[in-house]
Amino acid sequence: MRKGSQIVLDCLRADGVDLVFGYPGGAIMPLYDALDGSGVRHILTRHEQGAVFAAEGYARVTGKVGVAMATSGPGATNLVTGIADAKMDSVPLVCITGQVRSALIGTDAFQETDVFGLTLSMTKWSRLVKSIQEIPEVIAEGFYWARSGRPGPVLIDIPTDMLKASMPFDGPVQFVPQPSTQRRATMSQCNETAIALLQQARKPVVLVGAGAKLSGAVAQLRQLLDQLNIPTFATVHGLGAVEPEAPYYLGMVGMHGTRAANNALHENDLLLVFGARLDDRVTGDPTRFAPESKIVHFEIDPAQLDRVRPCELAVIGDLAETIPAFHASLRHAPIPDWSGWRAIACGPERAETDPRGLAQPTIRFLDELFSRLPKKSVIVADVGQHQMWAAQRYHSDAPRGFITSGGLGAMGFALPAAIGIQLAQPETTVLCVSGDGGIQMNIQELATIRRLGLPIKTVIIDNKYLGMVRQWQQLFYQRNYAETDLSDNPDFVEIAKAYRILGQRISEDAVREYPVSQETGDTLDRFLRSPEPEILVFDCHPEANVYPMVPAGAALSEMLLEEE
């Protein structure tokens, strides 16, 4: 006989889980009681949101399923932001919540919340367990859906009496899905059409999203791009999928993308999309998005098609299969000479200019820092101006080297996510780039970092504002800085000290000279190479802005390039 709680842990082990993140409470206590000796290591965060973001960080950097656990009621509701984040960014995640005992469900019992109902619209699949006998099947099926197709979040809500009950248990089971009934065009039909469109195109471009990375198709994608040799750009989640030194690569596209990428995306007449959903941050005003473009969309999830504009052709499937098949067909097809278009789109007139304006020192600081990182480091960015500066200055070819909350834009993501990343890759340098607003949303996780002795390096870009909101207020709300002033921030160096973490501050003056002084360089090197967790606070100008910027509701061609 085994208890429900033991069966849950047995099933987690069977699905390859050896690390979970969570926070205990009443309804999930039986599961915590069974942890010892289960083979599953539990990381206690200081908030459930920290746990779910840490699980996400683990999943994003490994491609494995991240697991977060919480109790019923407030424990479960504190997971919700992370679940929504995982849905938006296609992160394989299983959240296990304790629920009040089954006899009390629906009675508004203490710490009862309908977390199943609450998360229906943001989970890929979910179950409220109704009997102990269901547990093995539910967990097996949950893990299957979390990692299959377009990965996403799964919620398993288990009443506490199911965790306490016992039953004879023969071992974990495997889930076998029923075959799909959807009919699709064959791959060869799609490829013929795609190649015909390519042959007619005068100004083709490629947009790369996260899909290629999630599918493990980066090598195949790079081979295809080398043959196509047409202007190519990436979404924030596509960063690292394309070789940054490739002559056809134009960097990040979208609201804060490069001038060259946004111009090429606006002017093209054929857009090949690989694993991106074309959200509003990429397209700008959808009614004026790429007005001459036909779209060929390679995508695993049909629900992502035609969200802003109907595509000419959808190639539905795992990019690990569709990209090589398309490339194989392309090898035998004559393709036009696009060198004239490439010369315009990738030419020197559109090349990145040196940073200017109030943001220049911050950008130089990030450049200095990033250039000193070991090659296979991971940068995890929070949400805001620093996120966009970091994305703009990220030039690594590591496919999973830049992690951020892109779709949901959840402030407070980076610090706990860094915990999951560092635990997944103990030898890797993990650099957390946060802002003075975002860091305070999950600052309690410094205690988790200290407890575990994780050598995470945290940079706080401190402009004493909610910077991105302030930037919008400056540009579009007549400088009415309503409720974005954080000038009464605590001293983050002292905060670090309270958590027994070394903190230090660096001013803009230290990076005004370029290259930086020996002293500043030594400070940065020592910071990055320390075996201990450390915090570095960078004093950023309060009115520094991120450019280029496509204003909300504008076309990509209407980007602002610098202060007017």
Add this chain to the structure above:
Amino acid sequence: MHIFHIRYRNTQGTLMRILTAASRRGIDTPYVQAEPRGHEHKVTLLMEVNQKQVGQLSRDWYAIVDVLDVHPAIAVQEIAEHTRSARDTAVTSHPPASAILPTEPASHPALA
């Protein structure tokens, strides 16, 4: 008006996921009929949508794990009229002040 027939496995939350694909877009669903159909279930939805929404909804529904197929079509007049007549007669108070007997057979599909 468009009518959609969606075949699905009646697992926990699947019908709700189908409905929230419409509600998240602010689309009213004046007519919903869900019923067993062999080993599976079928839900019929009537809603005012444009062509773009037809495509988006269909793909969203297909993406739901236990949805088997989706058939969109232009609504037939009778169902639209049935909806109007159901709306006109649905004036009894709810929740009821006391227990009431069902006015229709229990197996009759629910109208929403």
